[in-house]
Amino acid sequence: MITNFMRVMRKYRIRKDMIMKDMTDRIGIRLSELSAIESGVQPLTRSYVERLKTEFDFTAEELSEIEMCLKKKE
Numbered sequence: 001m002i003t004n005f006m007r008v009m010r011k012y013r014i015r016k017d018m019i020m021k022d023m024t025d026r027i028g029i030r031l032s033e034l035s036a037i038e039s040g041v042q043p044l045t046r047s048y049v050e051r052l053k054t055e056f057d058f059t060a061e062e063l064s065e066i067e068m069c070l071k072k073k074e
Contacts, residue, residue: 005069006038008062016056027051044070 013019024031036042049070053063 001040003038003040003069004065004072005040005044008065008069009038012056012058012062023056026055046070 009023013023020031020034024034033042037044037048049066052058052066058066
C-alpha cells in the first residue's frame with residue numbers, strides 16, 4: 001500500500017539522490033523497518049519523525065506533510 005508518508009519520503013529521496021539504505025544508515029534503523037513504516041505496516045511515531053527532522057534537511061512543505069501524516073496516525 002502506498003501511503004502519504006511513503007510519497008513524501010520518496011520525493012525527498014529523489015530530490016536528494018538517495019536510496020532507502022542511505023536513510024537507514026543515517027538514522028540507525030534496518031531497511032525493513034523503514035519499509036514497514038513507509039507502507040503503514042508499522043506505525044509512524046513522534047520519536048521517529050523527530051529523528052528524521054534532526055538528520056535530514058526537509059523543506060517546509062515536506063515537514064508540513066510529514067506532520068500531517070503523523071497527526072493522522074496519532
